[in-house]
Amino acid sequence: MIIDCHGHFTTVPTSLREYRKMQVATCEAGQTSDFAPPPDFSDDELRERLENAQLGLMKERGIDLTLFSPIAGLMGHHQGNEALSRHWSRICNDLVHRVSNLYPDRFAPVCQLPQSPGIPPQNCIEELERCVSELGFVGCNLNPDPSGGHWTDPPLTDRWWYPLFEKLAELEVPAMIHVSGSCNPNFHHTGAHYLNGDTTAFMQFLLSDLFRDFPTLKFVIPHGGGAVPYHWGRYRGLAQDLNRPPLAELLMENVFFDTCVYHQPGIDLLTEVIPAENILFGSEMVGAVRSVDPETGHYFDDTRRYVEALTGLSEVDRKKIYEGNARRVYPQLDKRLREQEKITTPA
Amino acid sequence: MIIDCHGHFTTVPTSLREYRKMQVATCEAGQTSDFAPPPDFSDDELRERLENAQLGLMKERGIDLTLFSPIAGLMGHHQGNEALSRHWSRICNDLVHRVSNLYPDRFAPVCQLPQSPGIPPQNCIEELERCVSELGFVGCNLNPDPSGGHWTDPPLTDRWWYPLFEKLAELEVPAMIHVSGSCNPNFHHTGAHYLNGDTTAFMQFLLSDLFRDFPTLKFVIPHGGGAVPYHWGRYRGLAQDLNRPPLAELLMENVFFDTCVYHQPGIDLLTEVIPAENILFGSEMVGAVRSVDPETGHYFDDTRRYVEALTGLSEVDRKKIYEGNARRVYPQLDKRLREQEKITTPA
Numbered sequence A, B: 001m002i003i004d005c006h007g008h009f010t011t012v013p014t015s016l017r018e019y020r021k022m023q024v025a026t027c028e029a030g031q032t033s034d035f036a037p038p039p040d041f042s043d044d045e046l047r048e049r050l051e052n053a054q055l056g057l058m059k060e061r062g063i064d065l066t067l068f069s070p071i072a073g074l075m076g077h078h079q080g081n082e083a084l085s086r087h088w089s090r091i092c093n094d095l096v097h098r099v100s101n102l103y104p105d106r107f108a109p110v111c112q113l114p115q116s117p118g119i120p121p122q123n124c125i126e127e128l129e130r131c132v133s134e135l136g137f138v139g140c141n142l143n144p145d146p147s148g149g150h151w152t153d154p155p156l157t158d159r160w161w162y163p164l165f166e167k168l169a170e171l172e173v174p175a176m177i178h179v180s181g182s183c184n185p186n187f188h189h190t191g192a193h194y195l196n197g198d199t200t201a202f203m204q205f206l207l208s209d210l211f212r213d214f215p216t217l218k219f220v221i222p223h224g225g226g227a228v229p230y231h232w233g234r235y236r237g238l239a240q241d242l243n244r245p246p247l248a249e250l251l252m253e254n255v256f257f258d259t260c261v262y263h264q265p266g267i268d269l270l271t272e273v274i275p276a277e278n279i280l281f282g283s284e285m286v287g288a289v290r291s292v293d294p295e296t297g298h299y300f301d302d303t304r305r306y307v308e309a310l311t312g313l314s315e316v317d318r319k320k321i322y323e324g325n326a327r328r329v330y331p332q333l334d335k336r337l338r339e340q341e342k343i344t345t346p347a
Helices: A014-028 A043-051 A054-061 A082-102 A121-134 A159-171 A189-207 A229-241 A264-273 A303-308 A315-329 A331-344 B014-028 B043-051 B054-061 B082-102 B121-134 B159-171 B189-207 B229-241 B264-273 B303-308 B315-329 B331-344
Strands: A003-008 A065-069 A107-112 A139-142 A175-177 A219-221 A255-258 B003-008 B065-069 B107-112 B139-142 B175-177 B219-221 B255-258
Touching (some): A054 A065, A107 A121, A189 B189, A189 B229, A229 A264, A303 A315, B065 B082, B065 B139, B082 B107, B107 B121, B175 B189, B189 B229, B264 B303
Parallel strands (some): A139 A175, B107 B139, B139 B175, B219 B255
16 A cells, blocks of 8 residues: 655645635734635535546556645745634645545545644644544644744744644644745745755754653654755764764654655665655655656656665565555554455455 | 865864854944954964864865865854944954965965845945955855844845845855854754755745846855755756746856765765766865764765765766866866966976
């Protein structure tokens, strides 16, 4: 089985993006509560959106299941206020939940959190619990910079985040570290802000004893870990110079990287320096890069090709990257799959 | 000949660091001009500092010449005010100039600029001209984020920076894109802010027509280009999706990467995906990581070992990386070396 740990519902009906624009404009104009309800979509409309995109590509590429979350770039935690963030998060999470009900064996739902800059992360617990305990979500996306490129909240390792981490640990739900759009003109979202967020979070973890406080907490750092695996020697050296424990001991039970690196040499490096136990297959499809690589004739984001082409990878390790690690890092996914297996293969 | 394009005078006498602390404290307490003069050092003190560190390591590693600039982490453009930045930059640049006079065949001077957040970059021209035209500096370090981790100034591709770029082009001086310390608790300086600065600058260049306006302007992106080579497929794809010209055409005459990547797989990837013409040997020694890699028994920052170990690199390309590209990207360095050659080998 091949599980893609990183997919967003980027192909939502256009009216949802228009609704969001209107909603933000309304909020910025002074309406701070009682926001209008979202547009309605038929099941057929959603199916069409998915079958012509994510589902079609999954079939082509042999991907069985995608951990599916709302559009990262549209989480927009920096827009509006906390109430708007909560309202919008519910809409987005409900939509992803609906998709996972339409295709329960193809999509497992992952939620966004109603973060807002300067607002304590514990205020996200209610929506997290709703998603996980009531709706069967298996993971969440956690924005390390709700300000959208101004980095005004404390580092992820600050006690500011601890109440949320306690809940994540209790629910056995990992978080993918994922920034949203950037309102800082210095940072292009997918070309700079995303990768910077990944790199920044890893270094925060390196400096802290967070995983001594939360030994079971798990984070997936997407986009192949930002700059981290490419600079793995730098990080091993920094840990040593700063009298931190070796990385293996410090964080490799808790920090994982996906394979969203869009060329063969990048995946070669990732799998050379990071243990197979810490790599989860992912493609962020349909996402950051949507076109065909003229050098290969294949989609840039067809990351399965790169993983398949790894000659030095054992079949045991490939299976970990494709399935085993995801089921270990996302215990609620494993439960969901076991239940589905029970249903589809009755005794 | 082996030229290291990236060295900082990180081993300055302790009293200079103490002086800087005092200077910043004084400025923050309200003194905004007439700053106290720096401590004095004897030539012997400077020689001892260098021979036990940079010079000794250069000798051990077979590096002939280092492009030597003030401590990046201590530029501190976000500290104090513009007058302090100017005062401090002169001190640091004069010190580097003195080093290059003590060892003219071992160090070529590269200056820091008296940047200050919110202050037009053209205000740096006076110090740049002093360094290049009067003192023989061959390059400069340009901070893309003088705010020290808040990113409050416009992107490098904004016209805000153009007067400085005009002067750089006129003087034939490249800039290394190099942030300084971070005053944002989210960003560890060498573990996050440096690499984020590199990644961010590259994406800014990708989005703009800066090099149509300045066809001869050259930037060195240090630390192996941040996250960029590892995500080269992503950047090729983004350029294509955004209807930008291919990267080779868009910026490869103007943007270069150093080899400050502290493990073999990183250097393997860098030289696999980036043309040899765009790579300059660098080690950032003595810098970000100072210890020995227990996996190899050699210093993490002994980047020459990684370049030497590249079996797929032709001798022609290796010579470009070690010497040819540096002489091409830094025309003032080439002139300096030609003059020195004239002196040492009279007709």
